[in-house]
Amino acid sequence: MKKRAFKMQLFDGFVSEYKKRHDELWPELEQLLKETGIHEYSIFLDEETNALFGVMDVEDETLLDKLPEHPVMQKWWKYMGDIMESNPDNSPVSVGLKEMFYLK
Template identity: 55%
Template sequence: MQKIAFKMRIKPGMKEEYRKRHTAIWPELVALLKESGISDYTIFLDEASNTLFAVQRLTGNSSQDLGETEVVQRWWAYMADIMETNADYSPVSVPLEQVFHLD
């Protein structure tokens, strides 16, 4: 199992809308994430910078590019009005390097 961390950004003033949409995350998206080996997925917000910090556990060697699935593309489009996104509506995401872990 590997742990993956990355950061994204929401637009100013969008914290509650971001929270609301994730509280009602689509069941088909949850199922896809779990089927792809993603678990223990948590997102934190640094309100001072509107930076989201996400960490997830990935089991196995998932070779499926989730961004190519219809449900993920719909989710990206749904979230595009409240996040910084690329031209294809995928969130601008920066991978983070692990520099310490206490087990």
Template identity: 45%
Template sequence: MIRKAFVMTVYPDMHEEYEKRHNEIWPEMVEELRRHGGKNYSIFLDKDTNRLFGYVEIEDEEKWSQMASTEINQKWWKFMEPVMETNPDSSPVSKNLKEVFHMD
């Protein structure tokens, strides 16, 4: 299992909306994430900085990277665009974090 962590930014007035959209995540989006090897996926919010910290465990980097081009993922990115910082292709502005410690 590969552990991935990343940070993103939600707009200051969209904290509740961001959480609401994830509480109501589309079942087909969850299924696609699982199909691409995603497990144990969590996102945390630091309200003071508007920063989101994401953590997901994946099976394979190549399989996971293919998730971005799926139809449902593209639809999700468009849906989330109004509530968070995004790139021109509607993907979230995201920075991967390097693991420096792990304990089981």
């Protein structure tokens, strides 16, 4: 299992909406993420900057490369695009983070 971390940026004024949308996560998206081998997935918010910090355990990183092709993932990105920084393909602007310390 590999741990992956990344950051994204939420637009001002959309904290409640972001939380609501994730509290109501589509069952088909949850299933897709689990089928892709994603476990222990959390997203945290820095309330001072609206920066989002995600961390997840991944069984096979090569499976993540196929997520952008999946219609459910594309639909979710489009759905979220109005409240966070997004790329032209509607995927969130996401910056990978380097692990500096891990205590097991």
